[in-house]
Amino acid sequence: MKTPLILLVTNDGQLENLVADALLQTAGVSHLVHDPGDALETACTVQDLDLAIIDFEHSPHRLALLNAINSCREDLPLIAIICDNDKHLEALAYANGATACFAKPVLTMHLAEAVRELCRRKREPAFV
Numbered sequence: 514m515k516t517p518l519i520l521l522v523t524n525d526g527q528l529e530n531l532v533a534d535a536l537l538q539t540a541g542v543s544h545l546v547h548d549p550g551d552a553l554e555t556a557c558t559v560q561d562l563d564l565a566i567i568d569f570e571h572s573p574h575r576l577a578l579l580n581a582i583n584s585c586r587e588d589l590p591l592i593a594i595i596c597d598n599d600k601h602l603e604a605l606a607y608a609n610g611a612t613a614c615f616a617k618p619v620l621t622m623h624l625a626e627a628v629r630e631l632c633r634r635k636r637e638p639a640f641v
Contacts (some may be wrong), residue, residue, distance in 0.1 A: 517541035517560055517632040522552040522578065523568035526593060528619070532566060535625035540631070549578045557585040563632045566624075568594045569602060570617065576609050583610025590631035594619060 521532050521543045521544065529545065536543055544559070545588040546552045556565055565582060579591060590613075592608035592632040608612050612626050 515561075517563040517628065518559070519543045519628065520552065520555055520562055520565040521545045521568075522549070522555050522565065522575075523547070523570075523594070524572075526570055526571060528568050528617075531619060531621055531624065534621045535628055538621070538625040539629045541628060545636075547573055551614070552578060552586075553581050556582040556589060562589060562627060563585075564590045564592065566592045569606070570594070576605055579606060579611060580592065580609040590634070591594060592624075592631070597634075 515523060517534070517539060519536065519541050521529065523529060523545070532543055544555060546555060552567070556562060563596050567575055567579055579593060582589065591611050593603070593611040593614045593632045594617060595606065595614055596600045597616050612631060615623065615627070
């Protein structure tokens with residue numbers, strides 16, 4: 514079984530640590546980027562990427578990034594991390610391609626469960 518490869522887009526050290534803890538539970542590895550341009554390039558060129566986690570807290574451009582990644586990689590599950598349980602932002606994230614949304618503070622257990630489930634679904638063959 515392949516080790517899941519996760520793209521993490523954040524400037525939040527606490528979220529980096531939380532994702533690292535969640536990946537310890539799922540045997541995943543992350544590729545951390547801070548710049549939206551680097552994130553888009555990584556998402557669109559690294560074909561064995563299993564999942565992207567995008568933190569919305571420190572950048573107003575994350576919705577555009579989410580939409581751009583979804584446009585070039587419809588097969589890539591996307592988790593949006595939003596602040597303060599903002600239902601409007603959550604709805605916008607889903608409308609722009611998010612597969613799941615979590616409000617900060619995120620529990621490691623919930624994130625690990627989502628990573629496990631979304632990576633499992635991505636690896637399963639689609640039946641028509």
